[in-house]
Amino acid sequence: EAGVTQFPSHSVIEKGQTVTLRCDPISGHDNLYWYRRVMGKEIKFLLHFVKESKQDESGMPNNRFLAERTGGTYSTLKVQPAELEDSGVYFCASRRGQGETGELFFGEGSRLTVL
Amino acid sequence: QKEVEQDPGPLSVPEGAIVSLNCTYSNSAFQYFMWYRQYSRKGPELLMYTYSSGNKEDGRFTAQVDKSSKYISLFIRDSQPSDSATYLCAMSDLHGSSNTGKLIFGQGTTLQVKP
Numbered sequence: 001e002a003g004v005t006q007f008p009s010h011s012v013i014e015k016g017q018t019v020t021l022r023c024d025p026i027s028g029h030d031n032l033y034w035y036r037r038v039m040g041k042e043i044k045f046l047l048h049f050v051k052e053s054k055q056d057e058s059g060m061p062n063n064r065f066l067a068e069r070t071g072g073t074y075s076t077l078k079v080q081p082a083e084l085e086d087s088g089v090y091f092c093a094s095r096r097g098q099g100e101t102g103e104l105f106f107g108e109g110s111r112l113t114v115l
Numbered sequence: 116q117k118e119v120e121q122d123p124g125p126l127s128v129p130e131g132a133i134v135s136l137n138c139t140y141s142n143s144a145f146q147y148f149m150w151y152r153q154y155s156r157k158g159p160e161l162l163m164y165t166y167s168s169g170n171k172e173d174g175r176f177t178a179q180v181d182k183s184s185k186y187i188s189l190f191i192r193d194s195q196p197s198d199s200a201t202y203l204c205a206m207s208d209l210h211g212s213s214n215t216g217k218l219i220f221g222q223g224t225t226l227q228v229k230p
Contacts, residue, residue: 004158031216033216033217035218042117042121042203042220042222042223043159043203043218043220043223044220045217045218045219048217056217059217091158091159093158095216103161103164104216104218106159106160107158108156108157108158109158
């Protein structure tokens with residue numbers, strides 16, 4: 001079974017440009033999460049999809065960030081326009097349902113560098 | 116004040132040593148307590164989880180939760196060079212009978228086990 005895959009693994013852009021990160025969750029997983037780790041800080045929750053619906057987007061930093069999950073399969077996270085402070089590693093995670101622990105399976109992350 | 120505090124280390128120990136990793140937290144609503152292991156350039160992977168207070172053992176790993184002190188620990192016995200990684204504590208409150216999936220992470224402790 002394929003794990004959570006993220007693309008690109010690393011993106012370097014200029015301030016003011018747009019970047020779109022993609023996440024393919026594990027097949028059959030209705031729940032999809034985006035997290036971010038800024039250098040020197042802890043991993044922080046951004047938002048949670050259940051299928052195509054946003055369940056919780058309380059962690060989204062501002063309106064420059066737009067997440068979508070059309071059709072309830074893969075998800076994209078767009079940053080437009082990017083700022084220097086957006087640099088970090090963006091992790092996607094998925095899980096099938098709530099369950100006992102509802103273990104989250106993380107992807108390897110997309111590293112974003114804004115110059 | 117951060118919700119979860121974790122000493123980032125680094126922590127360096129000789130092979131075979133007992134390792135103790137710890138986190139403190141402030142939110143009494145947390146019910147699920149997890150330890151993730153993250154190798155360099157990889158995503159976090161779930162190592163141990165504990166619901167509410169108590170101990171849990173899995174091979175060389177033991178997780179402890181003391182809710183009265185808001186303190187959790189991970190012990191690694193007979194540490195191996197392959198245990199060298201960053202260890203992240205994470206916590207979650209409840210959604211129904213399971214965790215919400217909205218994890219609050221500590222900063223992570225970098226562990227190096229020297230042969």
